Amino acid sequence: MPGEAGPRPTDIPGRPAIASPSSPGRRSAHGADHRDPGPDHRTDIRDFLASRRARITPEQLGLPTNGPRRVPGLRREEVAQLASISTDYYTRVEQGRMQASAPVLEAVAQALQLDEDERRYLFDLARAAGPARRASRRRRDVEVPPSVQWMLDSMTQSSAFVRNGRMDVIAHNTLYRALHAPMFDSDTIDRRGRPNIARYLFLDPGSADLFVDWEAAAVTTVALMRAEAGREPHDRVLRELIGELSTLSTRFRTQWAAHHVRIHHYGIKRLRHPDVDRLELVYRSMDLPLSDRAVYDLTIYTAEPGTSSEDRLKLLASWAATQPSATEPTRHESH
Incomplete structure (x- = not known):
């Protein structure tokens, strides 16, 4: 299992993220944008x-x-x-x-x-x-409603976050950040300090230390991205992300070629945290209607009562509650 001692998730450790030479929206050597031909x-x-x-x-x-x-x-x-x-x-x-x-x-x-x-x-x-498809509308940034962040913050004993279809973490509570600290500290985060789960999994070798069942996490992540690519075929940013990961990770290319599709997911997540060691958490995702077209996903992690994982999660929650807030208002993509 990759989380134990298997191969690392990226084939080119430390290499900067670049777009695929054949991916839409690529840049020339002079930095000029090429016309986006759209998906096939x-x-x-x-x-x-x-x-x-x-x-x-x-x-x-x-x-x-x-x-x-x-x-x-x-x-x-x-x-x-x-x-x-x-x-x-x-x-x-x-x-x-x-x-x-x-x-x-x-x-x-x-x-x-x-x-x-x-x-x-x-x-x-x-x-x-089909011939009747509508031209895509340009996405614009909108604020995550404060009520969503309030809801996340109220879950003090559960780890919770909201992501978009590109696997960007657009909102989270303090326990989620503490639980996934290696991802937030990774070089794969964007300039706004926002992690992308797919980039972290496939481009940061350390993800195999955090995710015990790395292979299962990778399969699910790519399947969720493929479902989003079907829903939003004209999303240039998503296609550029797919091109980037396809260029930098053989393992991503292999999973993408498998054509697995997931929309909702739930089950068991096993993590190896650098401070509290191993946790086995139950998680479930559900739709969160933040936009009329884009699908946003709320995922909640919790531990089974009476287990060592519950004790460790409570310990992490107690520590996280003493830290400065890291849940500033986040912007997400809408149409």
Whole structure:
């Protein structure tokens, strides 16, 4: 496990963050902005559907195998059969050459056994690739409502934070900062002192010391970013972040190519804190409606009562309560 003694999260430790040579919004050697060509939605649809086909075997669905196969998973004609459409029609849908109706997309989603997050992602991709898509509006900074910070500050025995779809931590309470002190002290924070969870995970080798289950954290983080890329396909800042991480981290590239998608997440988080050692925390995320379009996420960490993790979290909370406030009003991106 990376958190124990596995490989470090970045392949180029200490190298400054740069944009991918092929990523949108890149700069020339003279610092001039290149015109943003926008995302290739047809490629996204093709790669996503192909990856979902590859993970299902005919045997799982009771289909005949008809001898050995060159590649794993279902063939296009088998998906078409399960979705009750022609092979040619499905092929054009997968290749992005056909704008499928909602019933057809639903049938394809059922044939590929997509979960709810994957289904929403497929519909987002199809909508973005359609001829009726709206031009993107430029994002603007708005203040996080004071009531959100008050709510976070009231959780004195739980670690809580709000993030945007790009994995920027846009608001947090004092216990979250104390619990994730190595991330806030990392060189990967932006000029406003705001951490980005993805940058920290993939570009700071120290993240493997903080996150005991580093691999699981990496998989979830990339899956959340992919869902956001489907919701907001014209988000230049998100695409630049993806290009930067793809350039600097082989492990990010590998996870991005897997096309995993997550929207909501919950479970167990294991951390190794430099002051209180190991903690096992329960966490759950939920939507926080701060914008009419962008999805913001409130995540709360707490410990099971009566455990050593609860004792350590309380100790950290007591220490954090004596420190100067580090939860100044934060600006987040809105449309």
